[in-house]
Each structure stands twice: as structure tokens, then as C-alpha cells.
Amino acid sequence: MTHDIDLSGVFPAMCTPFDENERIDFETLREDARRLEAAGVDGLVPVGSTGESATLSHDEHVEVVEAVVDAVDDVPVIAGSGSNNTPEALELSERSAEVGADGLLLISPYYNKPEQRGLIEHYETIADAIDLPQIVYNVPSRTGRSIEPDTAVELAAHENIAGYKAASGDLGQIGEIAERTRDEEFAVLSGDDALTLPTISVGGTGTISVAANVEPERTCAMVGAALDGDYARAREIHHELGPLFRALFVETNPIPVKEAMEIRGYGPARLRSPLSRLSEEYRADLESVLADLEEGETESTAVANGGREADR
Template structure:
């Protein structure tokens, strides 16, 4: 197997744009990937939770990966390919690799709530079979089960498991994973925008970010400053982005971020059922926050992470 490098910097968790009839807007998807690449992001993560992967068919999933991979030149494409069915996750991972993905993001099995032994077996089976760098994704609020620290540490010894997306909200747990994998080629990435700066402060290497879809330059500047040790500047940017970060999770992700991107003219706000468009109050809040950000220059934005 190939020795893979761990990930660092800012990797937006991309939305999947839809037409009003529910079909995928591939032109907007490609344009969005190119916009984010120009903004200086370090990678792109399509067909994850933010990309409404739960309501895409497998063929659509592959088409999204092909579109994003074909649209960009110099950034890695890390495709969401997880499932609560190991065989299905393996199939999606293999098809994503064939479609041009440079890496994989694998949510932990949801609903069936495996024990740690089953969780590790799930990830090792995919890592053994698909020779791409893979990030395991801990988001117990969506899956109903934490990836145990011991499981993450054990998986870090696999050549193809290069990272851990942390979205538990538990900084102590995140810090322990960082501490116990410091000698491995392994990255700990924030999966919660409000926790990105704290995660970087304890040794994390970057973020798979929702807010970076809307404010990629500011998000890259914040992460870049923290990774360079300039925490005064990183804190200023973190607090500047704070109200938008919170507003983007006022309703279920990706409802608010789709609305924010529509306000900015990047895509239409259409979502697939059972998700519904953002409420009027959320729309008004987002319009005000985006107007404020547009009218006030950030703290030295545009520095690459």
C-alpha cells in the first residue's frame, strides 16, 4: 500500500446544488468547486452530510465525485463514502476511487450502533481494500455512537487511515486522540466550526468546515494563523466568524448553509425532502450577517492555511 500524507488546513464540506425539480445542478457544483479552489482551500469534501448524501443515489454520488474531481486542478477531493452497512460503504469507496477521489471520509456506522470491535472491523475492512487515504468521522449526534479513543488510536497504525474528523464537541476526547497519535502520520480535523480554533490549539491540523463554503478566505486565514502560531490573529478571525458559524447551525445542516450560499449567489436554496428551506427568521439573520461581513474587511484575509 502507498504511504499517504495526513491532511491539514481547510477542507470545505461541500453542498450539493439542486435544480427546483430536485435534480443535481452539476454546472453550479463545478463552479462552486472552482470558486473554493481559487479562494485557497486545501481540499474539498463532497457527498458528506453537508452534501445531502443521505438522499443521493449511489450513481448520483459517483457523478458528484466525478464532477468535483474534474473541475479542480490543485486540491485534493475527499469523498464521503460511509454507510452503516460495511459492504455498501466498501462499494461506495471503491466507486468513489474510480470516479477520481483522492481520499475518503467515512462516517461511523449509524443506527445499528456497533461495539468498538465491530467499529474497528468496519474501518479496517475498507482500509485494507481501498488504497486511498481515509479519514474516520466521529459525529455521535448523527450516528448515536462515539468512536472510542482506543479505536481511533488503533486505526491510526493502518497505512490508509490518515485522520480523524472530530465532531463530538468534546475537546478532552479530541485532545486525547491528538496526544496519543502524535507519533503517527495522522491528522485530527475539526468537524465543528465553533471548535476549529480550540482543536488547532491542542494540536489538530485543520478542519472539514461548513462555514468555509460561505467565507473560505476568512476561514483559511483563521486556520493559517493558528497553524503558524499567531493566536491573536486567529482569535480575532474566529470571533469575527462566530455569529455566522452559529447561524449556520440554527437549523439542521445543510439548511442554513444552502440559504447563505443562495444569498451570495452560489447556488439555489433547494434541498431534498425531508429537509425543507430555511425559515424566514433564519434567512433574515443570515442576510444581516452576510451584509455585515461584506461591508467590513476582515483581519488580513486571503492568507493560505
């Protein structure tokens, strides 16, 4: 297929809110999707790592995707549908497609630690079966195995593999993949908020972002400025957001971002076991960072996408 999603810009990796009985709070989920769309994001990514996909049943997983699809009007929904084995990832991907997902985000198989040839077979199996744009997701800190540049370049040749989410922390690797796929219809997206601006500077197209759940307008303004070549403005906003980037990763994601969402009134901080609430030692600092951002909001950072929203 010709990829029908523009994979440039800001794609928040959404949280999955839970009620006091640890059931999915679908009303809050839909409200959050609408809030983020109104803020000017370029798409939404439910049930990824930030969405606690590992603690959801398959049915819950698909129900979250369907709820987000139904909640928004004009932005694509890219469903996290990866798993640690190919048949399960294929099933989740097929079911996500059936409920209206516009694209798929596929974490590399975790725990099994496949060789690179196994990764290629895994991704090509899903891409051959499902005619949707698909993003391969490299996060070796969670999976135990990195998707190497040669593998990413080979996968980029597949008509349904549209992008690469880079969460390795290795800017050299990210830049090599962007360099070697620049003649393909292939997007390289940051999966690490602190590296979004550097990733764009070496050829990346945007970010699948945790911080955008809390500061969508600023994140869109930073990415929009960078994509427009205004690196002075992008760098200024990057530094404004720097304390938030750090605060959101003092403990395992999504522990801090869910706490931030509750502080801002966007959703509960409840998590499913084995994840636990943010340690008290970090909460005051997080509150301070969020308060400083609210006090320091300026006209330039409140405009989403650096003016690109009007062009959507």
C-alpha cells in the first residue's frame, strides 16, 4: 500500500485510566483522547508501553483501541499491537484493524531475544497479512534485543512497514537508520522525549511521546518548529520541557506520567500491579515542575505544531 498516514509530528503514547476497581475507565479515556486531539496532536497511540498493554487482556486491549477510534474526529489512531510472539501479535493487530485502527505500533518480541533474522520474519509476517501502515518499535531496555540498522533498512523496503520508533537512546544508530532510509517512504520517530529534538535534527520526523500527554501544546510547538527548520525556537522549548522529560522517567514509565496526569486533573494515577504509585520522594518535584510550566507558558509555546495545525 501507499502509506496513508502522515507520520510526522506528535503522537502521544496514551495512558490507560483505571477506576477504583482497576477496571478501564472508558469515559476518562475518551475525554483524554478528545483533549489531546483538540490540543493539536498529529495522531494518538493507545495501548503501547505507556498504556500498560502488558497488564490488559486481549479483549481489553481491543476495547481501548475501539474507544479511542470512536472518540476522535480527525486524527489517526495507531494501535500498539505487538507481543512477544508472532501469532499473538498478529491476532492483536488483526483485531485492532477490525475496530478501526489506522496504523499499528509493533514492539519487538520481548523476553525471547530473537536474532535479527527472526525479527525480520516476525515483522514481515504481520506486514504481509495486514494492509495498514506499521511502525516497528525498538526499545531494547524492555525487550532485551535491539533492532539493528541493517534490519530496519531491510524492513523499510516492505510496502506496509512505514516507520521506526527509536527508543534505544543511541543517537548514532537512529541517525544511521534515518540516513539509510531517506529515499524510502519511511518515518523515524523518537521514542524518547529527551531525544526528540536531536532525532529530528538527524532526519527524524517526530515523536511518539510520553510528555505530550501532559504538555501537548508545547511538544507540538517544539516539534513543529524543528520540522520547519526553526531550531532556535525548538531548542528554547526543548529546554523549557527538559525538567519534565527528566521527571517523567525517575521511575518506570508510566508511573510518573500517570501521577502527572492526576496532578493536572486529566485522569487517575492508578496502575495495575506489579506497577505501583510514584514514590513520595519524587511527587513534590513533579508538582513543582508542572507548576513552573504552567507559570511559564508563553504565546509561542501555546501554539500547537508551530503553525502546522492550520495545514492539517
